[in-house]
Amino acid sequence: MEKLMVRGGRPLRGTVQISGAKNSAVALLPAAILAESEVVLDNLPQLSDVAVYGEILEQLGAGVSWSGDTMRIDPSRLRSAPMPDGKVKLLRASYYLMGALLGRFGEAVIGLPGGCNFEPRPIDQHIKGFEALGAEVSNEHGSIRIFARELRGAKIYLDVVSVGATINIMLAASRAKGVTTIENAAKEPEIIDVATLLNAMGARIKGAGTETIRIEGVEAMHGCRHSIIPDRIQAGTYMIAAAATRGDVVIDGVIPKHMEAMSAKLVEMGVQVIEMDESIRIVGAPAYEPIDVRALVYPGFATDLQSPMTSLLTQASGVSILTDYVYSNRFKHVPELVRMGAGIRVEGRSAIIEGGPLNAAKVRAADLRAGAALVVAGLTVPEGVTEITGVEYIDRGYDNLVENLRRLGADVWREQE
Numbered sequence: 001m002e003k004l005m006v007r008g009g010r011p012l013r014g015t016v017q018i019s020g021a022k023n024s025a026v027a028l029l030p031a032a033i034l035a036e037s038e039v040v041l042d043n044l045p046q047l048s049d050v051a052v053y054g055e056i057l058e059q060l061g062a063g064v065s066w067s068g069d070t071m072r073i074d075p076s077r078l079r080s081a082p083m084p085d086g087k088v089k090l091l092r093a094s095y096y097l098m099g100a101l102l103g104r105f106g107e108a109v110i111g112l113p114g115g116c117n118f119e120p121r122p123i124d125q126h127i128k129g130f131e132a133l134g135a136e137v138s139n140e141h142g143s144i145r146i147f148a149r150e151l152r153g154a155k156i157y158l159d160v161v162s163v164g165a166t167i168n169i170m171l172a173a174s175r176a177k178g179v180t181t182i183e184n185a186a187k188e189p190e191i192i193d194v195a196t197l198l199n200a201m202g203a204r205i206k207g208a209g210t211e212t213i214r215i216e217g218v219e220a221m222h223g224c225r226h227s228i229i230p231d232r233i234q235a236g237t238y239m240i241a242a243a244a245t246r247g248d249v250v251i252d253g254v255i256p257k258h259m260e261a262m263s264a265k266l267v268e269m270g271v272q273v274i275e276m277d278e279s280i281r282i283v284g285a286p287a288y289e290p291i292d293v294r295a296l297v298y299p300g301f302a303t304d305l306q307s308p309m310t311s312l313l314t315q316a317s318g319v320s321i322l323t324d325y326v327y328s329n330r331f332k333h334v335p336e337l338v339r340m341g342a343g344i345r346v347e348g349r350s351a352i353i354e355g356g357p358l359n360a361a362k363v364r365a366a367d368l369r370a371g372a373a374l375v376v377a378g379l380t381v382p383e384g385v386t387e388i389t390g391v392e393y394i395d396r397g398y399d400n401l402v403e404n405l406r407r408l409g410a411d412v413w414r415e416q417e
């Protein structure tokens, strides 16, 4: 196992290039199952989740080949085999195998997903969707077994706005008979990206990115070529790191519209945010105002940026409040930040953050974004070295993190534990 070493105190300066979005990639790869010929995905991020998904598709019989950031997936010989454990346990998004295999073959047996389990993350809305489409769903020894003689379009109202359930239902409904509507659908940019791919494969999906999505089922789908949208969570993390180190960084290859909630909060703190066509420049300031942040579904402030934002708020002069309305208890970064000297207490679903300097410490990333929070925190500390274990979580979501930060002038390296 490796650990990440951070000697902070240097303002980040320069340009960082943002790769494709993890949360799109891990949905687009299983979406390729629905096609009967080759799907080519460009701008894939080099992340452990993406590598694992490629291996899962190979295990199911797909031809998979990489060239740079492009993956070619030939699903013509793919079959629906049970996947009760193994690789499906390594990532959250293995749940998309359910919708994709159900759509193409009418059956799937998939182990309950793994990934970052910062709190219980139910999939009841996914199952409700599959059942509404006519599938029988049962839990057999920790695996979800789904079977349908025929999938029929249905009207599905989601009780909670769920990214995963919205995409999973889109996948299965693309090959159902008749029309499916998803009401109270999630509106994240990754949902539009998946709908764009599916439509290029021959699906008929309208309304992705709004709260009502209409899917007219088709009998067959074909291959296509698609380029993945930029990762707004990676982009937001670098925006935060630039501000936290009082740096001057251009975050390149982003869609500034996707970053609006993040940009607005940085401006409120006193950070200079300069938007260009496909990049954002962040110019830090010597002192920051404390602010309130509410993590919400898109277009609200992303919950996946809540943890690194907590680290930035330790740099404000005064008390900030950060409330997560998506997850009630996503605070595994807080005890570790406290170990670094932060004044933070958790009350209900809020973190109350008192600004002040941090110290270097030995800390552990308990999940992906908790890890990002610790990296940001370490970058602010001028004395000593912050040692971060649990790097395997960080590798789920940040490709070339060490190289990118070093190029921006940070003193960061990996060592064997």
Ligand SMILES: CC(=O)N[C@H]1[C@@H](OP(=O)(O)OP(=O)(O)OC[C@H]2O[C@@H](n3ccc(=O)[nH]c3=O)[C@H](O)[C@@H]2O)O[C@H](CO)[C@@H](O)[C@@H]1O
Residues within 6 Å of the ligand: 023, 026, 092, 093, 120, 121, 122, 123, 124, 125, 126, 160, 161, 162, 163, 164, 165, 186, 303, 304, 326, 327, 328
């Ligand atoms: C692979 C991927 O894209 N992961 C993202 C996706 O996760 P994921 O798709 O798992 O998250 P959801 O949008 O489904 O979860 C939102 C909320 O709904 C609840 N819920 C969800 C489904 C369900 O069946 N029942 C239920 O109660 C969850 O517990 C959570 O409180 O969106 C989250 C919210 O933006 C992000 O943090 C994750 O990075």
Ligand SMILES: C=C(OP(=O)(O)O)C(=O)O
Residues within 6 Å of the ligand: 091, 092, 093, 115, 116, 117, 304, 368, 369, 397
């Ligand atoms: C929680 C996250 O991912 P996942 O849903 O894949 O665990 C995340 O990206 O912050």
